[in-house]
Amino acid sequence: MSKHDQLTCHDILGSLGDYLDGNLRADLCEEIENHMRGCENCRVVVDTTSKTIYLYHHTAREVELPNGARERLFSALKLDDFILPKR
Numbered sequence: 001m002s003k004h005d006q007l008t009c010h011d012i013l014g015s016l017g018d019y020l021d022g023n024l025r026a027d028l029c030e031e032i033e034n035h036m037r038g039c040e041n042c043r044v045v046v047d048t049t050s051k052t053i054y055l056y057h058h059t060a061r062e063v064e065l066p067n068g069a070r071e072r073l074f075s076a077l078k079l080d081d082f083i084l085p086k087r
């Protein structure tokens with residue numbers, strides 16, 4: 001593997017959606033995990049985000065979230081920049 005600069009927090013957060021969805025290549029997952037070992041900030045964000053996504057998926061089945069609730073939730077967590085898909 002070619003050597004490259006360590007991932008920045010911004011890189012981590014940008015890949016977080018794919019990471020949590022399991023869509024990220026294994027080597028990138030490893031880099032994210034390496035980064036998180038040394039970065040409490042990203043650990044907290046990943047932890048919060050994964051819980052939020054978990055709750056979202058598991059409550060969505062039983063509770064109809066009002067329009068925009070998901071966006072407000074992510075926005076409140078300041079996750080909207082990197083969680084909401086750019087579609």
Ligand SMILES: [Zn+2]
Pocket residue numbers: 008009012035039041042
């Ligand atoms: Zn970080």
